[in-house]
Amino acid sequence: MPPTPDPPPHRWRLARARSRIIGWVLLLVFLALGVVTLVTWRLLVQATDHRMEEALRFEVDEFAGHTATGINPRTGQAFRTVDEVIGEAIAYNVARPNEKFLGYVDGVYRTQSRQEPGTPEVLADDPAFAALVAGVDVPRTGSYESPAAGEVHYLAIPVTLVGDPARGVIVAAYLADAERAAANTAAQLMLGVGGVTVLGAGAAAWLVAGRILRPLRDVAETARTITDTDLSRRIPDAEDSDELGELVRTVNAMLDRVESGVAAQRRFADDAGHELRTPITIVRGHLEVLDPNDPEDVRATVALVDDELGRMNRMVSDLLLLARSEQPSFLHVEAVDVAALTADVVEKVEQLGDREWVLETAARFDARLDPQRITQAVVALADNACRHTGPGDRIALGSQLTGGRLRFWVSDSGAGVAAADRDRIFERFSRGSTARRSEGAGLGLSIVRAIAVAHGGQVLLDSVPGRGSTFTVEIPAVEVS
Template sequence: MADALASALRGLRGSVARLPRWIPLRRLGRLRPTTVRARATAGAVVVVAVALAVASFALLGLLRADLLRNAERDAAQQAQTVAGLAAAGDLDRMRPAGLGADFVQVVNARGRVLRSTPNLAGLPALAPVTPLRPGTSFHTWRVRPLGGEHRQRVVQVTTQTPQGLVAVFVGTSLRDVDAADDTTTAALVVGGPLLLATVGFVTWRVTGRALRPVEAIRAEVAEIGDRDLHRRVPVPPTRDEVARLAETMNLTLDRLESSGIRQRRFIADASHELRSPITVLRTQLEVALAVRDQELWPELIGGALEDVERLQQLASDLLLLARIDAAQPVPAERLDLGGVVRDAVEARLGDRVPVRVSLAADVVVEGSGLWLARVVTNLLDNAQRFAAGRVDLTLRTVGGPRARTAVLEVADDGPGIAPEDRERIFERFTRLDDARSRDHGGAGLGLAIARDLTSHHGGTLTAADSPGGARLVVRLPVAPPAPDTALTPAPRVHTDR
């Protein structure tokens, strides 16, 4: 076995060495399938080929074992009968080979043929080894005097007789076994490639049909540029994974289109907002240069400083919006929301209207203290801008013990918000009263920043009904209890307001 394996390896190396020099071996690796369709087809063919080979070997083995068992049974019965006659010393009563046996030969311990059927008359003993001990054994030989076309399954029964050990050989032809092997092998040789070709063809067609919508989606996406975000990929009528892929792709394109529109609008609005204070600042500086009266310079420089402050605040807001749009992760810190709100209110100086605060205890949330304080500051700035004489800030919780929600409300007694404007006020650079907002220094970014920061914390910011004025409501999920984790103290917020 080892010599045969070594010889096969030497032959394989010789075959590789005899390959033409103009065929690089690395090109053989390029024959591997590179497309999903080709890989699926090759995989299906290989799997079916392996399964077919295993099933073929199993079928041939079972068929051969069954036929061989039937042949051995008939020969063994006749061998036992002849062995009984030999043990009784009555070989003269031995009959010719019966059904299922081709020959019978009886040999003594010295190799002398005592009895045999006519087709073995005059021939020497079949077994080259003399019988040693009683028992039954099976052999497979080619008995040339019988023609040699088919193998013979020989049953040897050794028994004790008055003259010593005697071996009885009864042979039965394996023509049925060989014929079944040949027929089954021929059927597998012819049918196997046909089956593999059919599997490959069907897999190729089915895979191509299944991947056709994917190719259409790919081709459509390849043609969509930054100016064609309004286009959508085709959704196949099938309700399978490819259809869900197309729907997801269209949703992604919707988000990209909305983001592009929002970005272009933001750039246009930011340019407009920056142009106005820059123009005013330039005018004031030109007037200051033209005026020679030094007593007017403090007033002109004070106005210029106010515009610089507006520019600084606007630039800070635009930078924060850029950070929010970049989807930077929120620091996961456990915070006492009541402490954050209290510090944000105490840090405010010079509010036009006093803020009445009502805070529930033990309201713990997860997030960034600086960003949550910025939400409170922006809501209070908005309320101070429009309140007549009252600003109320309330913090409470709603819901069950396992799914509580923190509710932060800021209400004022100003002109209120019309129902049709309750969503528009959260758009960037939106002012319901443009002239009054400019007088108060607003750029239309405070509520937009507050909503974006709230969304980053998994909450919502909405405008609710209020009988006399406006009421803005923030809802944030309450953090699950964690007794072993210390709360992060609320950051001190400093403002020049």
């Protein structure tokens, strides 16, 4: 028979965690049950002791009332002897369970009260108890440890009668341990029922804890399946609003950020490796055929190398900018006067080329945005429009607040964008099929889109081939409070 495989380490750790949780809970509940049972038992015992003391005092009062007149209520004649007084007093009272009345004359046991069924005979034949109470000459209360009945609470009252030299004692006694048996039984029943209930609750808690800790198992299982090549796994979200549900959502959000960061890193590495290979090849090829003895060839090669290095520098800067666009620190949002920002952008782009620059409209609105990034995006769109138009052509800019959205646009009168190119031109290192030859690396529109997305918006394109294009950066209008 093949050996049973060991459980996965993460399952064993979670099982241990569940065991510790249930163990501590059961320990605390058992301690609480013990404290409650102890307090309840002590209160019951105190109530029992108080009842016994009250009963003994009542018996004293009753005996005093019975003998105060000195007349035997049964015969109507005066008491003649101490023995008669004790006999009548004890015969008059019927002892309750665990209660006894005993009479002694001159230190010798004479009689005891009638007993209800079930009360043991333990004190009448106890010489130690007789020696303790039979000779008292003043009322005495106390406790006595009976070998047969345990603790006994007693009240001994001396009895004398004028004309009779005998000395008697009436004793009212309670078997305290027997009387407390009900309290002991109640405490034992509490412990037994409470213990069984706690164990049952512990078993139910084990199942409930398993369900509660399930998100942690999902976290562990998901973490084990994530690799450097596959970051797409996510923890199942039960949509709970408790702390574990919040933990799952937080971890999933963290995994989203990690995946986004790794993807950005991979795109940067792929794009850099792909695009930098061409200028490096050009530089290496010209250096290999360089004639160091030809000054003109050296000057031309140095100029070409410098141009390619400059293009590489711009390309790396743009790639780094795109990589940073996916980080939270990419934007520095502040309160901005949109009309003033629009006017400043128009003033800056007028230096890009000999074009008819027109400010169509400016939104009179204060919004929260990153003015530098928005300026960068609009300038990039204006530069793109300038490169696709000729001297004297019209390029219009503006901003407008519409339906809770803030729009910045650049409209040109160039050749327009073909329908097949409208999505592709926003990809990295892509150019439209009608694009003129430029020094750019094809990253300008990608940067514009990254800035819009970072603001929670998008880039819109409206173009008719032969009649120009309008690029619009649309972002949510976050009003300054």
